[in-house]
Amino acid sequence: VQLQASGGGLVQAGGSVRLSCTASGHTLGYYTIGWFRQAPGKEREGVSCISSSGDSTYYTDSVKGRFTASRDNAKNTVYLQMNSLKPEDTAVYYCAADRYRWTYYNIADYWTHQQNYDYWGQGTQVTVSS
Numbered sequence: 001v002q003l004q005a006s007g008g009g010l011v012q013a014g015g016s017v018r019l020s021c022t023a024s025g026h027t028l029g030y031y032t033i034g035w036f037r038q039a040p041g042k043e044r045e046g047v048s049c050i051s052s053s054g055d056s057t058y059y060t061d062s063v064k065g066r067f068t069a070s071r072d073n074a075k076n077t078v079y080l081q082m083n084s085l086k087p088e089d090t091a092v093y094y095c096a097a098d099r100y101r102w103t104y105y106n107i108a109d110y111w112t113h114q115q116n117y118d119y120w121g122q123g124t125q126v127t128v129s130s
Helices: none
Strands: 002-006 009-012 016-023 034-038 045-050 056-057 067-072 077-082 091-098 124-129
Touching: 002 091, 016 034, 016 091, 016 124, 034 067, 045 067, 045 077, 056 067, 056 091
Parallel strands: 009 124
Antiparallel strands: 002 016, 016 077, 034 045, 034 091, 045 056, 067 077, 091 124
16 A cells, blocks of 8 residues: 655644545555644654544643644545644654554554554644744
């Protein structure tokens, strides 16, 4: 599965960006999708996750109330709407796909761990200026 994250760019603090994650040749509706980010000099961290149906979403504390994950399985696209952006949100953002683990385990227990995802996109840069 080749994932493609897009939509990043330069935005002022307080602004908004919507990231998209698409996959060619595969139905994303079968996958739980996680969003991760990596800032310079820092480890990659889990930001959000959305279940395959879109019924369940998860967020790290620092983005709760500001970021919203959603998906349109008919368009084979997952979104991360990021509002009220802060300079500390500056990072490369990645989407990742989990094909089977969600069928066995509670997503809440594993979504933040990179090793639980089978496929990764190449990342898109989000830069928030102060």
